[in-house]
Amino acid sequence: AQKVTQAQTEISVVEKEDVTLDCVYETRDTTYYLFWYKQPPSGELVFLIRRNSFDEQNEISGRYSWNFQKSTSSFNFTITASQVVDSAVYFCALSEANSGGGADGLTFGKGTHLIIQP
Amino acid sequence: ETGVTQTPRHLVMGMTNKKSLKCEQHLGHNAMYWYKQSAKKPLELMFVYSLEERVENNSVPSRFSPECPNSSHLFLHLHTLQPEDSALYLCASSESGGRKTQYFGPGTRLLVL
Numbered sequence: 101a102q103k104v105t106q107a108q109t110e111i112s113v114v115e116k117e118d119v120t121l122d123c124v125y126e127t128r129d130t131t132y133y134l135f136w137y138k139q140p141p142s143g144e145l146v147f148l149i150r151r152n153s154f155d156e157q158n159e160i161s162g163r164y165s166w167n168f169q170k171s172t173s174s175f176n177f178t179i180t181a182s183q184v185v186d187s188a189v190y191f192c193a194l195s196e197a198n199s200g201g202g203a204d205g206l207t208f209g210k211g212t213h214l215i216i217q218p
Numbered sequence: 219e220t221g222v223t224q225t226p227r228h229l230v231m232g233m234t235n236k237k238s239l240k241c242e243q244h245l246g247h248n249a250m251y252w253y254k255q256s257a258k259k260p261l262e263l264m265f266v267y268s269l270e271e272r273v274e275n276n277s278v279p280s281r282f283s284p285e286c287p288n289s290s291h292l293f294l295h296l297h298t299l300q301p302e303d304s305a306l307y308l309c310a311s312s313e314s315g316g317r318k319t320q321y322f323g324p325g326t327r328l329l330v331l
Contacts, residue, residue, distance in 0.1 A: 143308075
């Protein structure tokens with residue numbers, strides 16, 4: 101069975117610090133996708149990134165970067181020069197091979213509550 | 219309207235009531251999902267619809283009944299709920315075909331008294 105672990109329940113840093121959110125996953129599939137979502141206090145999950153299991157290149161998007169390491173089954177997320185607006189709960193999620201029904205649900209970690217203090 | 223919308227945003231109901239949650243997507247997708255988010259638990263997948271057919275039901279109690287009349291609309295009919303069903307119910311949509319990016323609505327926060 102697939103599983104996603106986000107061991108950091110809550111992280112608090114001061115604005116402008118860099119912060120890394122950890123994500124470790126378990127799957128028996130060789131083909132899978134990993135995702136990160138942001139959930140601000142309003143409740144809506146905002147999509148940040150989707151990465152397939154065959155692409156281990158790190159990705160950078162502005163102040164956000166992601167480090168995918170298949171050898172350690174990790175997909176960590178770093179925010180550089182954090183800002184107060186980055187405060188939210190961040191979820192890592194895993195999608196395995198198509199169940200045959202044409203759509204697959206996501207398995208989520210428990211989330212990391214990130215607090216950026218001014 | 220853009221993206222995925224959900225109504226109502228907040229709902230309080232008694233255990234004997236019947237209510238429905240509505241989700242509408244404006245993204246041209248043909249797969250839709252219901253998730254439940256309880257305090258201190260991971261988001262739990264409840265139902266998956268692809269091309270208006272239910273393709274997954276994650277052992278959800280029968281007091282939750284989904285309906286997908288077309289690819290743009292998804293309902294969750296609720297009856298005789300329990301207090302432990304109080305949660306944030308999130309709807310999402312995606313292209314069909316598996317492992318696609320899911321886009322979420324703002325959720326309905328449900329309180330069962």
